[in-house]
Amino acid sequence: MLDLLSGFVAELRTVGLPVSMTEHVDAARALTVIDLGDRALLHQTLRAVLVKNGEHLGPFDRVFSLYFSPRSYDLPVDDEIEVAPTTLTPAPPGPSAGELDEALMEALESGAAGAMQSSAAMAVDRYAGIEKGRPVGASYYLYRTLRHLAMEEVEQELAARRRGDDASALEERLAADYAAEAVATFRDLVEDEIIARLVDERGLDAMAVATREALPEDVDVMLANRESLAAIEAVVAPLGRKLAARLAQKRRRRRRGPVDMRRTMRESLSTGGVPLDIRFRPPRPTKPEIVVLADMSGSVALFARFTLLLMHALSSEFAKVRTFVFVDGIDEVTHFFEGEPNPAVAADRIANEAAMVAADGHSDYGRVFRAFEERYPDAVHYRATLLVLGDARSNYHPPEPASFATTARRARRVYWLNPEPEAYWRSGDSVLDAYADSCDEVRECRTLRQLEHFVMGL
Numbered sequence: 001m002l003d004l005l006s007g008f009v010a011e012l013r014t015v016g017l018p019v020s021m022t023e024h025v026d027a028a029r030a031l032t033v034i035d036l037g038d039r040a041l042l043h044q045t046l047r048a049v050l051v052k053n054g055e056h057l058g059p060f061d062r063v064f065s066l067y068f069s070p071r072s073y074d075l076p077v078d079d080e081i082e083v084a085p086t087t088l089t090p091a092p093p094g095p096s097a098g099e100l101d102e103a104l105m106e107a108l109e110s111g112a113a114g115a116m117q118s119s120a121a122m123a124v125d126r127y128a129g130i131e132k133g134r135p136v137g138a139s140y141y142l143y144r145t146l147r148h149l150a151m152e153e154v155e156q157e158l159a160a161r162r163r164g165d166d167a168s169a170l171e172e173r174l175a176a177d178y179a180a181e182a183v184a185t186f187r188d189l190v191e192d193e194i195i196a197r198l199v200d201e202r203g204l205d206a207m208a209v210a211t212r213e214a215l216p217e218d219v220d221v222m223l224a225n226r227e228s229l230a231a232i233e234a235v236v237a238p239l240g241r242k243l244a245a246r247l248a249q250k251r252r253r254r255r256r257g258p259v260d261m262r263r264t265m266r267e268s269l270s271t272g273g274v275p276l277d278i279r280f281r282p283p284r285p286t287k288p289e290i291v292v293l294a295d296m297s298g299s300v301a302l303f304a305r306f307t308l309l310l311m312h313a314l315s316s317e318f319a320k321v322r323t324f325v326f327v328d329g330i331d332e333v334t335h336f337f338e339g340e341p342n343p344a345v346a347a348d349r350i351a352n353e354a355a356m357v358a359a360d361g362h363s364d365y366g367r368v369f370r371a372f373e374e375r376y377p378d379a380v381h382y383r384a385t386l387l388v389l390g391d392a393r394s395n396y397h398p399p400e401p402a403s404f405a406t407t408a409r410r411a412r413r414v415y416w417l418n419p420e421p422e423a424y425w426r427s428g429d430s431v432l433d434a435y436a437d438s439c440d441e442v443r444e445c446r447t448l449r450q451l452e453h454f455v456m457g458l
Helices: 002-015 021-031 039-050 054-067 097-110 113-128 138-149 151-163 169-202 204-210 226-252 261-271 300-313 343-353 365-375 401-410 432-436 448-456
Strands: 289-295 320-326 330-332 384-389 413-418 441-444
Touching (some): 002 021, 002 039, 002 054, 002 204, 039 054, 054 204, 097 113, 097 151, 097 169, 113 138, 138 169, 151 169, 169 204, 226 300, 289 300, 300 320, 300 343, 300 384, 320 365, 330 365, 365 401, 401 432, 413 432, 441 448
Parallel strands (some): 289 320, 289 384, 413 441
Antiparallel strands (some): 320 330
């Protein structure tokens, strides 16, 4: 059992959950005081010990269903841990469709865990059609099983049975809620049963790789699908609030300002300077001003969108944020965020209304930096940090590094965030080398976690 727990913790770390060594030890100790035959208790115990962020509950549950399936309780365990026998009963062989439907309805009405587990096993036997050696994921078999069972109709019938005749509005609502919860529980049991059988066939390690899903903050924005992009956007605002609080706390902790030579000399006169008692001026924490230049062409636009959302979620921690977007033309879009409570709405308006195309609509960094220098000469100054978001792919147009260098020299610091892997930076039509010498740092930034680390260093 301890080996299984170690594999479980390792997989949690692989998908991005922060599990410390101390928490691993705490989880192992918890196994010695609970009934391991109670899977629900095991699940809640490990969740309480290992999960610190509510956003990580979904990934935790997926990994738990893989490593602690109902069929994994016959694995060898350590002598130090006493395991209570499982109460799950094997599924009866070969029921007909009608018998299965009736057994399922009775199980859902009673809510008995054993009956629902048996019904789930029978449903998988009859409808999933799991084929050995076929590289199909659990979601496909789950879809097949639930489609044959017509779970929407089952939920409606269950609710009708629960509420009876002449039910009040409250009774109808309670019956509907019970039916929805029972069906959701049964769906989870079916999924657990399918995953357990696939683990038996393919092995735990293979299934862990096949079912692994990264946390939204670790998803490569350039490769994300629609569901992943929605998940990323959902965590941007909470991430912004968290980073804002951390930046404010970090600023407050700066207890010392520069050395105050006058006070230091005065305090040391009585001892002739031995020992020297150094005095400091009161700290005056300053908020940086940010000027953002964001490439909105092609797939880079997705990365730029999330970065703009995060930077404006953090705007309270900056003295000022000015935002410019470009393709082969450049336009200031700061006003889209002013007075807009939902930055996502502002980002949508930027994509539709900003005048960032001036010629053929293909990226032209040289033209953009020259236009920025001519149209907005006062945007960058000695108190401002310049942040450029883009892959520096200029479609073989002249890079004109002198224009960018002129702007960069006026800035306090210059950072370039590139959403491409670093190995691709100097290939094809990339002109990043022409601008790198004018930057304080050029950093690969493909995920929200990398962006978070960058922001905390500002």
